[in-house]
Amino acid sequence: MSSTESPQAPRGSWPLYEVFVRGKRGLNHVHVGSLHAADERMALTNARDLYTRRNEGVSIWVVRSDAITASTPDEKDPFFSPSGDKVYRHPTFYAIPDDVPHI
Template identity: 80%
Template sequence: MSEWPLYEVFVRSKRGLNHVHVGSLHAPDDKLALMHARDVYTRRNEGVSIWVVRADAITASSPDEKDPLFAPSGDKVYRHPTFYDIPEHVPHM
């Protein structure tokens, strides 16, 4: 079924967390992509919410643009909030 479009799958593993990219799959339409994602990526109780999006709807950065996009932030350590102590009871940081 190589004509089926490719979808990227994002799963939220529990409430309060972000959706995380878990993989991709093929499906004939959006609704079936969601069903496939449920079957392929949440069989072991991994999720509470799923997003699927057609891979061709994603605009991605190219490795060639790596330097202009990312290098300028490399020497700006003051943008990182690393000078604070994070209290122990703050999760997921």
């Protein structure tokens, strides 16, 4: 048995993890890929080795795929339509002063 294999479960039954990395110049984490691992620690270590080989990351998140709940493309219109009638949420509703940078 190699050092990366778990004695509890055969390799083929390891759960799938989604990997998110925040780059040195980034403000948010970006989905970079997926991997199978026996546990969270192994997923984090393998994600570091696989997705940050060139020192481009400063933070990594790993999330089990079965723990993610997402909307589907079929429900796009009804799911997001309630925000369409709230114009005050759009940045065009506000006057931005000339002396305010980066908005």
